[in-house]
Amino acid sequence: MARIVMKFGGTSVADLDRIRNVAARVKREVAAGNEVAVVVSAMAGVTNQLVAWCQALSPLHDAREYDAVVATGEQVTAGLLAIALQDIGVEARSWQGWQIPVATDDAHGKARIERIDGEELVRRMGIGQVAVVTGFQGIGPDRRITTLGRGGSDTSAVALAAALGADRCDIYTDVDGVYTTDPRVVAKARKLAKIAYEEMLELASVGAKVLQTRSVELAMKQRVRVQVLSSFEDVPGTLMVDEDEIVEKQLVTGIAYARDEAKITMRRVPDRPGVAAAIFGPLAAEGINVDMIVQNIGADGTTDLTFTVGKADLARAHAALDAGRAQIGYAEYTTDANVAKISVVGVGMRSHAGVANTMFRTLAEKSINIQVISTSEIKVSVLVAADYTELAVRALHTAYGLDAA
Amino acid sequence: MARIVMKFGGTSVADLDRIRNVAARVKREVAAGNEVAVVVSAMAGVTNQLVAWCQALSPLHDAREYDAVVATGEQVTAGLLAIALQDIGVEARSWQGWQIPVATDDAHGKARIERIDGEELVRRMGIGQVAVVTGFQGIGPDRRITTLGRGGSDTSAVALAAALGADRCDIYTDVDGVYTTDPRVVAKARKLAKIAYEEMLELASVGAKVLQTRSVELAMKQRVRVQVLSSFEDVPGTLMVDEDEIVEKQLVTGIAYARDEAKITMRRVPDRPGVAAAIFGPLAAEGINVDMIVQNIGADGTTDLTFTVGKADLARAHAALDAGRAQIGYAEYTTDANVAKISVVGVGMRSHAGVANTMFRTLAEKSINIQVISTSEIKVSVLVAADYTELAVRALHTAYGLDAA
Numbered sequence: 001m002a003r004i005v006m007k008f009g010g011t012s013v014a015d016l017d018r019i020r021n022v023a024a025r026v027k028r029e030v031a032a033g034n035e036v037a038v039v040v041s042a043m044a045g046v047t048n049q050l051v052a053w054c055q056a057l058s059p060l061h062d063a064r065e066y067d068a069v070v071a072t073g074e075q076v077t078a079g080l081l082a083i084a085l086q087d088i089g090v091e092a093r094s095w096q097g098w099q100i101p102v103a104t105d106d107a108h109g110k111a112r113i114e115r116i117d118g119e120e121l122v123r124r125m126g127i128g129q130v131a132v133v134t135g136f137q138g139i140g141p142d143r144r145i146t147t148l149g150r151g152g153s154d155t156s157a158v159a160l161a162a163a164l165g166a167d168r169c170d171i172y173t174d175v176d177g178v179y180t181t182d183p184r185v186v187a188k189a190r191k192l193a194k195i196a197y198e199e200m201l202e203l204a205s206v207g208a209k210v211l212q213t214r215s216v217e218l219a220m221k222q223r224v225r226v227q228v229l230s231s232f233e234d235v236p237g238t239l240m241v242d243e244d245e246i247v248e249k250q251l252v253t254g255i256a257y258a259r260d261e262a263k264i265t266m267r268r269v270p271d272r273p274g275v276a277a278a279i280f281g282p283l284a285a286e287g288i289n290v291d292m293i294v295q296n297i298g299a300d301g302t303t304d305l306t307f308t309v310g311k312a313d314l315a316r317a318h319a320a321l322d323a324g325r326a327q328i329g330y331a332e333y334t335t336d337a338n339v340a341k342i343s344v345v346g347v348g349m350r351s352h353a354g355v356a357n358t359m360f361r362t363l364a365e366k367s368i369n370i371q372v373i374s375t376s377e378i379k380v381s382v383l384v385a386a387d388y389t390e391l392a393v394r395a396l397h398t399a400y401g402l403d404a405a
Numbered sequence: 406m407a408r409i410v411m412k413f414g415g416t417s418v419a420d421l422d423r424i425r426n427v428a429a430r431v432k433r434e435v436a437a438g439n440e441v442a443v444v445v446s447a448m449a450g451v452t453n454q455l456v457a458w459c460q461a462l463s464p465l466h467d468a469r470e471y472d473a474v475v476a477t478g479e480q481v482t483a484g485l486l487a488i489a490l491q492d493i494g495v496e497a498r499s500w501q502g503w504q505i506p507v508a509t510d511d512a513h514g515k516a517r518i519e520r521i522d523g524e525e526l527v528r529r530m531g532i533g534q535v536a537v538v539t540g541f542q543g544i545g546p547d548r549r550i551t552t553l554g555r556g557g558s559d560t561s562a563v564a565l566a567a568a569l570g571a572d573r574c575d576i577y578t579d580v581d582g583v584y585t586t587d588p589r590v591v592a593k594a595r596k597l598a599k600i601a602y603e604e605m606l607e608l609a610s611v612g613a614k615v616l617q618t619r620s621v622e623l624a625m626k627q628r629v630r631v632q633v634l635s636s637f638e639d640v641p642g643t644l645m646v647d648e649d650e651i652v653e654k655q656l657v658t659g660i661a662y663a664r665d666e667a668k669i670t671m672r673r674v675p676d677r678p679g680v681a682a683a684i685f686g687p688l689a690a691e692g693i694n695v696d697m698i699v700q701n702i703g704a705d706g707t708t709d710l711t712f713t714v715g716k717a718d719l720a721r722a723h724a725a726l727d728a729g730r731a732q733i734g735y736a737e738y739t740t741d742a743n744v745a746k747i748s749v750v751g752v753g754m755r756s757h758a759g760v761a762n763t764m765f766r767t768l769a770e771k772s773i774n775i776q777v778i779s780t781s782e783i784k785v786s787v788l789v790a791a792d793y794t795e796l797a798v799r800a801l802h803t804a805y806g807l808d809a810a
Contacts, residue, residue: 069484072477079474
């Protein structure tokens with residue numbers, strides 16, 4: 001017997017047939033003798049409709065009212081799933097965030113869970129009642145409904161699993177697991193049976209968007225074993241676990257790519273203390289996230305400086321740099337939005353040298369020019385021209401021995 | 406300055422434009438210096454959709470889950486209206502039943518309001534904040550969401566008005582008030598400026614369905630001044646008040662008709678004590694409401710007995726009578742579903758004789774046969790063949806001097 005949290009996203013509960021399908025899956029876990037809590041999202045499309053109404057009425061709407069409106073999507077799904085479960089003989093009841101309660105801070109629209117009181121749920125699960133819990137929401141200190149932001153139901157599920165001391169948190173989604181790379185790019189991509197939290201975090205932040213980043217961070221912090229699996233096919237998924245649980249470590253676990261960044265190169269910037277702060281301070285003040293940064297050592301008292309920002313922030317970044325020109329004192333800057341970031345990720349890098357070198361050599365063999373390099377303990381990322389994305393990913397996938405047999 | 410509760414039904418908040426229209430109306434009341442609470446229904450059609458989903462998943466669904474699902478309709482409207490109000494510069498916030506709280510009993514799906522704690526709302530209304538309250542719902546003793554049953558938002562509004570000590574409860578709807586009779590039948594029907602609670606109750610129960618009956622009972626009991634008015638036209642409506650407030654009492658205030666009853670006549674029933682109980686006991690046990698009852702005195706130890714039941718209950722009434730045949734000992738029964746109940750209503754009847762006689766004489770002049778008669782203190786009802794409905798209503802409207810000039 002195990003205690004399990006099952007989470008189903010919007011496409012998994014998109015209509016009544018799919019809700020019945022989810023009920024049947026839950027019943028199987030119950031029939032196997034498990035204690036089960038289910039976390040649900042809104043039916044696909046519902047949240048978008050509710051958000052659109054709020055925005056149409058007022059672009060700068062009150063986030064507290066927005067939360068009260070959009071939280072209804074999960075409430076509907078939770079009630080309907082409880083009814084569907086009862087209909088096939090599974091005892092169940094729905095729980096809204098405020099009823100448990102799922103206590104959050106007061107950052108309406110992007111609240112963080114602070115505490116879940118799981119006692120009553122554990123008691124009921126112990127006597128065979130399935131708890132159907134609304135994802136994505138909680139109750140703030142002012143006793144008003146809060147929501148966690150897009151994808152927040154993943155975080156709800158992981159936080160609930162931690163609060164209930166669950167043995168596993170199964171995230172059902174429209175992919176059947178985490179792959180060594182995007183299977184649309186590399187046909188020989190393999191599904192990973194296990195992945196370390198840190199690897200999942202790096203893969204998520206570079207474009208392999210299976211789970212909300214916050215939910216992975218939370219799972220890592222609380223040591224929640226999270227499984228990502230398909231809600232449509234009945235096959236094992238990928239289990240996210242502590243690094244220590246992965247016995248046979250690969251040097252590299254996966255290759256990720258992202259095409260949502262743009263490169264800005266600043267030329268002839270005065271090479272003096274404080275100039276980096278003069279550039280990046282105003283960008284940070286604008287809430288613009290700067291990712292990769294490279295500074296070359298200059299010769300004539302000036303230097304060239306390259307960094308990347310999200311394409312969505314590009315216009316605002318230009319405005320900030322233009323406004324700061326006098327203070328920074330650069331000659332000019334150029335922008336290239338036609339770039340891709342390619343990353344190799346793996347906890348095995350910690351104990352093995354040469355991973356970066358394999359990457360550079362492999363790309364050189366394909367005549368792919370590396371524009372920027374950045375590294376972390378378990379990741380090496382390079383910026384290349386966007387046209388080479390697929391070629392680079394495929395070559396690296398083969399070079400690190402990740403291709404399926 | 407007055408304290409006002411405004412209630413808007415589903416058609417009044419059916420889309421974003423109508424919600425904006427409602428916001429503009431609320432703003433006018435606020436600009437006039439009033440303290441305002443608004444009670445809203447779900448957007449037209451939404452509740453039906455939610456109910457249909459529950460029923461499709463399980464015909465005998467858990468009423469507690471049903472309540473959790475359908476209550477979301479009002480939650481959406483309340484949040485959207487708060488946003489629309491803020492957008493035009495009116496301070497507002499939404500309140501869900503459990504937040505106020507609106508405490509109800511545990512009869513999920515048809516709960517009764519037991520207590521509303523209006524203190525915090527009154528405090529906020531006092532500093533200019535409009536309270537936008539979800540109609541139709543509350544919170545039960547088990548801290549789960551309850552709903553009041555169809556049309557329950559009227560009751561929510563009246564109960565809130567009582568709890569807030571409001572000077573008036575304005576019910577905005579798709580008719581612009583209460584008329585002397587159905588204007589589709591009598592072109593000269595007049596809108597009433599005022600109507601007594603008791604008259605409204607009698608008119609509602611005989612087919613003039615402007616307000617949910619329970620809301621009128623509650624208004625009468627709590628002495629809440631309720632105004633029924635149009636949410637689309639800007640004209641005064643009908644004010645429902647205590648009988649004492651109506652200075653110039655009409656003998657008859659209105660003429661109502663209902664075609665939803667059927668007549669059952671039982672022939673040659675043994676004329677002995679207990680026979681009425683033998684007939685009506687089983688009907689009551691089946692939850693069948695019997696309305697008009699007439700018993701003739703018999704000559705040969707038997708009697709004829711006529712009564713009416715709702716057409717929707719007719720098949721079940723037949724089954725009960727067939728099953729009880731041996732015990733009752735009647736010769737036969739006949740059914741006539743082609744009947745209409747015509748009622749004249751008015752508190753003025755209490756102090757004036759001859760009202761019933763005018764009714765009988767008027768119908769006789771039109772050669773309309775009266776099949777059954779029943780009377781209460783402020784109402785006289787007759788059953789006639791359904792074909793004569795319009796003729797009877799028009800003749801009576803003229804006879805009691807109700808025609809507009």
